Amino acid sequence: MTELIYLQDTYLSTLEARAQELICDDFGEALVLDKTIFYPQGGGQPSDSGEIVCDTFVFEVSKVRLTNDGLVMHYGEFSSGGWVEGLAVELKIDAVKRLVHAKVHSAGHLLDCAVSSLGLNQLSPTKGFHFPEGPYVEYEGILEDSSSWIAPLEKKINELVLQDLEIQGYLLSAEQAANQGVWAPEGKSARVVSFDGFQGCGCGGTHVSSTKEIGELIIRKIKVKKGVTRIAYALK
Ligand SMILES: [Zn+2]
Structure with a gap:
């Protein structure tokens, strides 16, 4: 692990x-380390x-994945030298990219908060796409007269940004997670993210520390199709 x-x-x-x-493996060469700061693509976040x-x-990391066994695979190539096992290494991530990803991803959660604040309880979040290019959240449920909700949602989400709500992450044991109905990988601890004043949810992504930072x-577009409402958003 x-x-x-x-x-x-x-x-x-x-x-x-x-x-x-x-x-x-089929994806190329990957380094495995005892610990990492590299986020592996998943949960809609690159x-x-x-x-x-x-x-x-020097190993240039271009793609990162998490295996079912809990190993983080750092895919890429050696730009100088070659593999020697057991060496002490230094990890350096692209910090600018990380911050953009954390903002876009946190904004997806904040959209859920805005939806809930407006009392749109018929919408239940099912899937997020938090890539910087065209992020959105999909909800099970239908939003009638959907385009009329763009302005109110945008107003509400930006109110929540200005309220500078604290965003916290904490870990629950598998048992605590099950008791609280929070999603966790099978048999493993759950990482919960909570926005001050809103219900927490299980999430393994990276988040900024307060909403103002987002x-x-x-709100770019709201599309309703086959019982699913997709709300597309963007950082300004
Ligand atoms: Zn998250």
Whole structure:
């Protein structure tokens, strides 16, 4: 298992770790470390990129994935040197990209808060796409006269931004998660994110620390199709 340090601190952009294994699979070469700050793509959020360096090699990380066994695979290539097992390495993520991803992802949660604040309880969030290009959240349920909700939603979500609500992440044991009805990977602890004043939800993504940090948001489009409402948003 790789220790997921990014769950503890969104803003940590460098870390000392130990290189444990070089794995080659269908996706290419991947380094496995004892711990990582690289976010593996998942939950609608893209992976981080950056580099893993030591005196012996520089490995450029372009894609990151989490296996079912809890290993973080850092895919990429050596730009200098080559693999030696067990070396102490330094991880450096693209901090600008990380912050954009954390803002876009946090904005998706804030959209849920705005939907709930407006009493649109017929909508239940099912899926988020938090890539910087065209992010959206999909809800099970229908929003009648959907385009008339663009302005009220945009007003509400930006009110919540200005309220500078604190965003907190914490861990629950598998048992606590089950008791509270929070999603967790089977048999594992759950990471919960909560926006001050709103119900928490299980999420393994990276979040900024308060809503003001997300900045002003735009509601781009609301589309209703086959019982699903998709609300597209963007950072301004
Ligand atoms: Zn999240």
